[in-house]
Amino acid sequence: MYALNKAQARLTELDQDFLRRSLRTTDSPCETSPLVNGQRLKAFCSNDYLGLANHxxxxxxxxxxxxxxxxxxxxxxxxxxxxxxxxxxxxxxxxxxxxxxxxxxxxxxxxxxxxxxxxxxxxxxxxxxxxxxxxxxxxxxxxxxxxxxxxxxxxxxxxxxxxxxxxxxxxxxxxxxxxxxxxxxxxxxxxxxxxxxxxxxxxxxxxxxxxxxxxxxxxxxxxxxxxxxxxxxxxxxxxxxxxxxxxxxxxxxxxxxxxxxxxxxxxxxxxxxxxxxxxxxxxxxxxxxxxxxxxxxxxxxSAEGKQRRQQLYNLIAIWQAEMVFSSWEKMSSNTAIQPIILGENRVALAVAQLLSEAGYWIPAIRPPTVPNGSARLRVTFSASHTVVEVRALISTLQQIELKVLASKEKLHG
Ligand SMILES: Cc1ncc(COP(=O)(O)O)c(C=O)c1O
Structure with a gap:
């Protein structure tokens, strides 16, 4: 069937360009540590900014x-x-x-x-x-x-x-x-x-x-x-x-x-x-x-909503002050959306995979959602995250960046 062959060819193209998307299935409410494909992960990717989805x-x-x-x-x-x-x-x-x-x-x-x-x-x-x-x-x-x-x-x-x-x-x-x-x-x-x-x-x-x-x-x-x-x-x-x-x-x-x-x-x-x-x-x-x-x-x-916004902005301030990369680019954002620009689709996918292995869920965002050459991790915060969780994420990201830099140097040196 023409359409079937065509679909297969187009899917192969997506694979070659590191643009194929895949579903991950949760079996828990939307929370900061959801059960994802059977594994508990720390999620920094939802838009549940005030942590109300499971209130x-x-x-x-x-x-x-x-x-x-x-x-x-x-x-x-x-x-x-x-x-x-x-x-x-x-x-x-x-x-x-x-x-x-x-x-x-x-x-x-x-x-x-x-x-x-x-x-x-x-x-x-x-x-x-x-x-x-x-x-x-x-x-x-x-x-x-x-x-x-x-x-x-x-x-x-x-x-x-x-x-x-x-x-x-x-x-x-x-x-x-x-x-x-x-x-x-x-x-x-x-x-x-x-x-x-x-x-x-x-x-x-x-x-x-x-x-x-x-x-x-x-x-x-x-x-x-x-x-x-x-x-x-x-x-x-x-x-x-x-x-x-x-x-x-x-x-x-x-x-x-x-x-x-x-x-x-x-x-x-x-x-x-x-x-x-x-x-x-x-x-x-x-x-x-x-x-x-x-x-x-x-x-x-309500007063609770106000407190939740306060907690969210507190976490964003900690991220802005403490998340320092040696090569990756953080964008200047004051909101709960804090992207890390990685450039190539392949790199963004590899980093998202390393994060997953470290127990985190932050998917790679690639074109056409973002412009070509600006693939990224879109880190998002929720009032339900704790300061300890944000600091642990910062430390994990810094370790992963060093690992990626070291493997790049090995490749070129
Ligand atoms: C800026 C913006 N507008 C609109 C939408 C669509 O909203 P909904 O998810 O309710 O369809 C989104 C969803 O991600 C969004 O980010």
């Missing part, structure tokens, strides 16, 4: 939600799947962002991927009269795959055109905005870059959005729950206020469960509700999940 309050809320609402939602939101649990969650999410987005309303989605596809495609469809109007989407070069796919889909579905702007290059972006005669302009960016851990210059991007009458979509998947005194995310942390902001937060990372939301000015959200195909044509998330997410929001904004 007893959330487990209890999920069980209570299932008891009250049953197992499934039964239909998409606009047919009959929208329950009071979804409604309450959307209200609570909108309340959290209301200080930053006037007249805020929120829409809950099954995943962040679908929320991003929805926000970009729906908003790009605002300009439906191609004789009079046109749309340009400005997309950051290192944006998450789901934003990139949202832009590609919007271009395929509407007459929008795309401009990719370089990472942190505001001059380049302004130059392009200045020359643009499109009637509808949309800037799309990660809040915290998922593979580098740095923050997008949202304050400056918003200033450009104001100057050039542009919408600004911010995907704060890695900031919601973690950034800001109350954990509301990047808008709180930077104290930004605007009706131009379309804020997207995910709920499977710091919030510990699953799902995502788009929050924006109420008319824009109503338009997204009317036009977002992934929302309209997907079965609503089980209401029990929405019910449990309400408890998650309570935890994030």
């Amino acid at each position: 007893p309050d959330l487990i209890a809320a999920l069980a209570a939600g299932a008891k009250r609402y049953g197992a499934g939602s039964g239909a998409s939101h606009l047919i009959s799947g929208h329950s009071i649990a979804h409604e309450n969650l959307e209200r609570a999410l909108a309340t959290l962002q209301a200080p930053y987005i006037p007249h805020a309303k929120a829409l809950f989605f099954c995943t962040g991927y679908l929320a991003n596809l929805s926000a970009i495609t729906a908003l790009a469809s605002l300009e439906n009269d191609s004789a009079k109007g046109s749309t340009t989407i400005y997309s950051g070069k290192l944006n998450h795959a789901s934003l990139i796919d949202g832009v590609r889909l919007a271009v395929a579905q509407t007459k929008a055109s795309t401009v990719i702007f370089d990472h942190h290059d505001l001059l380049d972006l302004e130059h392009k905005l200045k020359l643009d005669s499109a009637t509808l302009k949309i800037i799309v960016t990660d809040g915290v870059f998922s593979m580098d851990g740095d923050l997008a210059p949202i304050t400056e991007l918003l200033a450009l959005a104001e100057r050039y009458d542009t919408l600004l979509i911010v995907d704060d998947a890695h900031g919601f729950g973690v950034l800001g005194e109350e954990g509301c995310g990047i808008l709180e942390a930077l104290d930004l206020h605007s009706q131009r902001l379309i804020y997207i937060g995910t709920l499977g990372k710091a919030a510990g469960i699953s799902g995502a939301f788009i929050c924006g000015e109420s008319t824009l959200i109503e338009f997204i509700l009317q036009k977002a195909r992934p929302y309209i044509y997907s079965t609503a998330t089980p209401p029990a999940i929405a019910h449990a997410l309400l408890s998650s929001l309570q935890l994030i904004t």
Whole structure:
């Protein structure tokens, strides 16, 4: 069969380029020492930044939600799947962002991927009269795959055109905005870059959005729950206020469960509700999940949530001060995402394997998730890690680096 032969050939290519990915199966909750393929490993790779994924309050809320609402939602939101649990969650999410987005309303989605596809495609469809109007989407070069796919889909579905702007290059972006005669302009960016851990210059991007009458979509998947005194995310942390902001937060990372939301000015959200195909044509998330997410929001904004953020930032500070490599490159990130750039795919895979043998789980991240030649270990911290565990990781990584350097010297000498 042609397709079978082709698939085999393509898989062989992936092997040759050290790009084949493989599943590892856990048989435990998401925690810092999960059981992975039968082995207890210390995990520094999840996005469970506050350590809520296995929190007893959330487990209890999920069980209570299932008891009250049953197992499934039964239909998409606009047919009959929208329950009071979804409604309450959307209200609570909108309340959290209301200080930053006037007249805020929120829409809950099954995943962040679908929320991003929805926000970009729906908003790009605002300009439906191609004789009079046109749309340009400005997309950051290192944006998450789901934003990139949202832009590609919007271009395929509407007459929008795309401009990719370089990472942190505001001059380049302004130059392009200045020359643009499109009637509808949309800037799309990660809040915290998922593979580098740095923050997008949202304050400056918003200033450009104001100057050039542009919408600004911010995907704060890695900031919601973690950034800001109350954990509301990047808008709180930077104290930004605007009706131009379309804020997207995910709920499977710091919030510990699953799902995502788009929050924006109420008319824009109503338009997204009317036009977002992934929302309209997907079965609503089980209401029990929405019910449990309400408890998650309570935890994030509680004194316990604050303590957990404090613990997380304490661990990040220890890493920044004590993790010194002789040749490997650490990136300048102040968030829970702390990448170590290793370059070649082969090297990243070998180091991930050495870590696994030493009892750690930190997978190698390779293209197309990151640019060619920048394969890396993406170390992530959780409030559930201890100082002792972080120091043990630092010492193991330093030993592994020396081992890799010694074997390189042997090879060349
Ligand atoms: C920046 C960013 N946006 C969106 C997503 C997608 O979120 P979800 O996992 O809820 O689909 C991710 C997931 O890893 C992400 O890192």
